[in-house]
Amino acid sequence: MADTRATGIRIEGLRKRYGAGETAVDALRGVDLQVAPGEVVGLIGPSGSGKSTLLKCLGAVIEPSGGRMTLGDEVIYDDGWKIRDLRALRRDKIGFVFQAPYLIPFLDATDNVALLPMLAGVPDREARERAHEVLAALDVDHRARAMPAQLSGGEQQRVSIARALVNRPPVILADEPTAPLDSERALAVIRILEKMAGQYQTAIVVVTHDEKIIPTFERIYHIRDGRTHEEAGEGLRP
Amino acid sequence: MISLAGRDIRHAWGKFVFTGVGLGLLIGVTLTMAGVYRGMVDDAKVLLDNSRADLWVVQQDTLGPYAEPSSLPDDLYRGILGMPGVARAANVTYLTMQVGHGDRDVRAMVVGVVPGGPGEPGQPGYLIAGRHITRSHYEAVADAASGLALGDRIRIRRNHYLVVGLTRRMVSSGGDPMVFIPLKDAQEAQFLKDNDAIVQQRRRTAANPAFNRPSVPGLLEAVIASQNTNSSVNAVLVQVRPGESPEEVAAAIRRWKRLEVYTRAQMEEILIGKLIATSARQIGMFLVILAIVSAAIVAFIIYTLTLGKIREIAVLKLLGTRNRTIAGMILQQALALGVLGFVVGKIAATFWAPAFPKYVLLVPGDAARGFVAVVVICVLSSILAIRAALRVDPAEAIGG
Ligand SMILES: Nc1ncnc2c1ncn2[C@@H]1O[C@H](COP(=O)(O)OP(=O)(O)O)[C@@H](O)[C@H]1O
Ligand SMILES: [Mg+2]
Numbered sequence: 001m002a003d004t005r006a007t008g009i010r011i012e013g014l015r016k017r018y019g020a021g022e023t024a025v026d027a028l029r030g031v032d033l034q035v036a037p038g039e040v041v042g043l044i045g046p047s048g049s050g051k052s053t054l055l056k057c058l059g060a061v062i063e064p065s066g067g068r069m070t071l072g073d074e075v076i077y078d079d080g081w082k083i084r085d086l087r088a089l090r091r092d093k094i095g096f097v098f099q100a101p102y103l104i105p106f107l108d109a110t111d112n113v114a115l116l117p118m119l120a121g122v123p124d125r126e127a128r129e130r131a132h133e134v135l136a137a138l139d140v141d142h143r144a145r146a147m148p149a150q151l152s153g154g155e156q157q158r159v160s161i162a163r164a165l166v167n168r169p170p171v172i173l174a175d176e177p178t179a180p181l182d183s184e185r186a187l188a189v190i191r192i193l194e195k196m197a198g199q200y201q202t203a204i205v206v207v208t209h210d211e212k213i214i215p216t217f218e219r220i221y222h223i224r225d226g227r228t229h230e231e232a233g234e235g236l237r238p
Numbered sequence: 239m240i241s242l243a244g245r246d247i248r249h250a251w252g253k254f255v256f257t258g259v260g261l262g263l264l265i266g267v268t269l270t271m272a273g274v275y276r277g278m279v280d281d282a283k284v285l286l287d288n289s290r291a292d293l294w295v296v297q298q299d300t301l302g303p304y305a306e307p308s309s310l311p312d313d314l315y316r317g318i319l320g321m322p323g324v325a326r327a328a329n330v331t332y333l334t335m336q337v338g339h340g341d342r343d344v345r346a347m348v349v350g351v352v353p354g355g356p357g358e359p360g361q362p363g364y365l366i367a368g369r370h371i372t373r374s375h376y377e378a379v380a381d382a383a384s385g386l387a388l389g390d391r392i393r394i395r396r397n398h399y400l401v402v403g404l405t406r407r408m409v410s411s412g413g414d415p416m417v418f419i420p421l422k423d424a425q426e427a428q429f430l431k432d433n434d435a436i437v438q439q440r441r442r443t444a445a446n447p448a449f450n451r452p453s454v455p456g457l458l459e460a461v462i463a464s465q466n467t468n469s470s471v472n473a474v475l476v477q478v479r480p481g482e483s484p485e486e487v488a489a490a491i492r493r494w495k496r497l498e499v500y501t502r503a504q505m506e507e508i509l510i511g512k513l514i515a516t517s518a519r520q521i522g523m524f525l526v527i528l529a530i531v532s533a534a535i536v537a538f539i540i541y542t543l544t545l546g547k548i549r550e551i552a553v554l555k556l557l558g559t560r561n562r563t564i565a566g567m568i569l570q571q572a573l574a575l576g577v578l579g580f581v582v583g584k585i586a587a588t589f590w591a592p593a594f595p596k597y598v599l600l601v602p603g604d605a606a607r608g609f610v611a612v613v614v615i616c617v618l619s620s621i622l623a624i625r626a627a628l629r630v631d632p633a634e635a636i637g638g
Pocket of ligand 2: 048051052
């Protein structure tokens with residue numbers, strides 16, 4: 001399994017242009033970014049700088065316009081390729097953590113997590129076993145049968161992280177995961193992500209505005225006008 | 239794979255059941271409308287069955303006796319009795335009117351029949367209480383739907399009748415219960431004038447020198463008597479001998495006198511094809527409107543339920559759920575709503591059908607057709623919601 005995530009994320013010269021002709025917007029103008037398996041990096045930048053666009057390209061929601069993108073052991077995009085099945089790519093290679101937990105309200109915690117392996121064709125029993133394992137790793141297995149509305153905000157966020165992890169994707173993308181949380185809880189989420197990155201050898205990108213957590217990243221990518229600049233952060237661990 | 243539709247329904251079951259019951263009542267009304275039509279057709283058939291006639295002899299160029307007025311001389315049946323192939327022939331009159339009972343009155347079809355055995359054509363068939371009419375005056379057999387009971391005294395025009403027997407499922411094509419009385423009384427009731435009119439007519443006749451001839455004693459009395467008796471009936475009901483073809487006997491009667499003769503099949507065609515055709519179209523209109531309203535409700539509910547889940551749908555899509563799975567979820571919910579509605583509707587219709595004043599006949603075939611229609615409506619009305627769901631961009635889950 002280790003070799004399937006050998007690369008983590010490697011992005012070289014990624015470009016994205018919205019529209020065409022006079023009104024075209026170049027949202028990404030050559031982004032370079034690399035995240036090793038087990039590493040959590042921050043991605044920050046002012047509004048309109050291209051964070052969301054980068055996240056959508058990385059998350060296989062939209063196709064880039066140029067450059068090269070490798071996830072895990074696979075080059076998924078190389079200058080001008082047409083990505084055949086974005087949906088399957090998202091399902092198999094990428095875990096998402098959102099600003100709000102966005103759990104499916106009519107499924108209990110276990111099934112919210114188990115849904116992902118089920119969508120990939122894993123039998124229900126096995127999918128639930130896997131879900132339970134990840135919920136246990138995140139210390140919410142005692143709430144396994146609770147509906148999302150019965151969970152506290154922190155529990156919901158952990159269930160949503162479990163959902164991102166359960167298919168063991170080489171990449172997890174977190175979009176402002178701490179925005180609504182106070183600093184103690186925000187730090188807790190980052191700690192969980194760090195721990196899970198190590199445990200599952202996943203490359204994690206956290207897009208954030210959140211001043212509270214910015215210092216916690218060991219490496220930070222700044223994005224400005226569609227271009228990235230890398231800098232070292234303080235890191236969570238001493 | 240878990241059933242997303244099922245889980246969502248279980249989660250929001252209150253809303254779902256509420257809508258399903260509402261839809262169900264609408265479907266119940268629809269099934270009942272169909273039952274009203276079936277009831278009318280069945281009433282018509284029972285009317286024909288219970289008259290126990292093979293042929294209806296009526297006035298020429300009329301669709302009598304049920305769909306149009308028809309008048310025949312009351313001695314005609316003797317000639318018909320003598321025709322080859324005829325086993326029995328009996329006069330009958332029909333008159334829809336108010337029948338007085340105490341200080342209220344019921345609408346009924348008064349049928350004048352020749353008192354006779356139960357095998358005679360035109361007689362009330364199966365009695366649920368009492369006996370048949372045996373005297374030739376002032377006895378009646380009533381359909382139980384009239385609300386009359388044995389021993390009741392009823393008033394038809396100026397005469398009173400004693401209810402001696404009760405029958406059932408004997409109603410006119412308009413759904414009015416039948417009251418059978420002796421033919422002579424019925425003829426009189428059809429023709430009866432008030433006393434003033436009789437006095438006036440007598441005076442006019444006496445003043446007419448053509449009738450009032452002193453040289454011909456008894457002429458004036460005879461004329462007045464003939465003016466005050468009714469020697470018409472509405473139809474002659476004929477039973478043919480076993481083994482005889484009703485069509486051939488009918489043809490023979492038509493040739494013999496200039497009369498209209500209808501077979502059972504033709505009579506059914508007149509009743510169902512002409513008499514209740516307008517009502518059938520009326521009911522058809524209702525069915526169309528109810529179908530449209532049901533479709534609108536299902537579409538609206540499914541659409542709203544789907545719009546309420548747009549964010550979840552975006553998340554599901556982002557997580558890699560197939561469009562097919564999402565469309566399937568919405569379709570299953572629409573179908574579940576339809577099935578629930580159908581079950582509620584079928585139960586409701588069965589429950590309230592007996593309370594209707596006219597016969598409501600719920601035919602399994604109609605229920606089956608109704609079910610297919612409900613399924614089709616649900617599929618069609620989920621299209622709107624499915625289109626909305628498929629348009630959802632998975633990027634919406636990520637935001638700007
Ligand atoms: N769908 C789109 N069509 C056209 N332009 C877009 C679209 N999405 C984003 N942009 C533009 O691309 C640039 C980067 O936007 P975005 O990636 O949303 O930045 P951020 O998330 O950092 O605020 C902005 O100028 C924005 O207006
Ligand atoms: Mg943004």
